[in-house]
Amino acid sequence: MTTISKAPPFTLYEYRASPFCVAVRVGLHECQVAFTPRDVDLTKPRTAAFLKRSPFGRLPALVEHRPSGELAVFESPAVLLFLAERFPQSPLGFSDLTARGEAYSWLSYVATGFAVELWTVYCEEHVLEDGERSPRSHQRARGEFDRHLDVLDRHLARRAFLAGDYSVADTLATPLLDLLDHLKVDLAAFPRVRSWRDRLRERPSYKDAWPGEDDEE
Numbered sequence: 100m101t102t103i104s105k106a107p108p109f110t111l112y113e114y115r116a117s118p119f120c121v122a123v124r125v126g127l128h129e130c131q132v133a134f135t136p137r138d139v140d141l142t143k144p145r146t147a148a149f150l151k152r153s154p155f156g157r158l159p160a161l162v163e164h165r166p167s168g169e170l171a172v173f174e175s176p177a178v179l180l181f182l183a184e185r186f187p188q189s190p191l192g193f194s195d196l197t198a199r200g201e202a203y204s205w206l207s208y209v210a211t212g213f214a215v216e217l218w219t220v221y222c223e224e225h226v227l228e229d230g231e232r233s234p235r236s237h238q239r240a241r242g243e244f245d246r247h248l249d250v251l252d253r254h255l256a257r258r259a260f261l262a263g264d265y266s267v268a269d270t271l272a273t274p275l276l277d278l279l280d281h282l283k284v285d286l287a288a289f290p291r292v293r294s295w296r297d298r299l300r301e302r303p304s305y306k307d308a309w310p311g312e313d314d315e316e
């Protein structure tokens with residue numbers, strides 16, 4: 100019998116280390132979907148073909164190859180929502196309208212609140228050069244980010260995941276929480292955030308998102 104090997108129906112255009120790309124890889128593994136990863140060199144101009152898939156030239160972009168043509172989805176929250184709708188039986192799928200509403204809210208918060216505050220602090224501590232940093236802006240961002248962690252810590256006292264059950268919001272948060280390891284944040288002060296991060300790290304999708312990489316680096 101001849102086995103015909105078919106290319107996976109999805110291609111993920113990515114910059115491997117980007118948390119937004121990691122989140123999509125975690126999401127694809129949650130859905131147990133085979134995909135072809137395609138690294139895009141951020142130092143080179145984007146091709147016209149890529150810009151058709153991701154008009155601002157950013158990563159990630161997920162392409163589904165269909166008999167009728169390809170469908171490209173860009174922006175990590177949109178990609179995760181697409182996967183949730185495309186694979187409703189997966190852990191990303193929504194059980195009912197309540198679950199959907201809560202997951203939408205928390206996904207939006209992670210994308211536009213948590214990620215933004217975290218990135219501001221990260222830039223002050225790791226990206227900006229001497230002379231570009233502002234102690235005032237750093238202090239403001241740290242204060243605001245600590246407030247977010249405090250609200251999250253109290254929220255997570257009553258649920259295991261942001262929207263109750265595991266959802267796309269947790270998928271997007273997973274790689275962002277990894278960035279906390281590089282910030283001067285004492286997670287002992289936010290024990291439920293720490294347990295939530297541990298729960299996310301225990302999911303097989305977390306390890307599967309980094310194929311070929313050892314636990315200890």
Ligand SMILES: N[C@@H](CCC(=O)N[C@@H](CS)C(=O)NCC(=O)O)C(=O)O
Nearest residue numbers: 114117119156157158159174175176
């Ligand atoms: N909001 C976007 C952010 C994506 C993003 O900023 N991607 C970065 C990699 S971390 C990128 O493509 N940078 C290259 C560029 O902006 O040209 C998402 O969630 O997908």
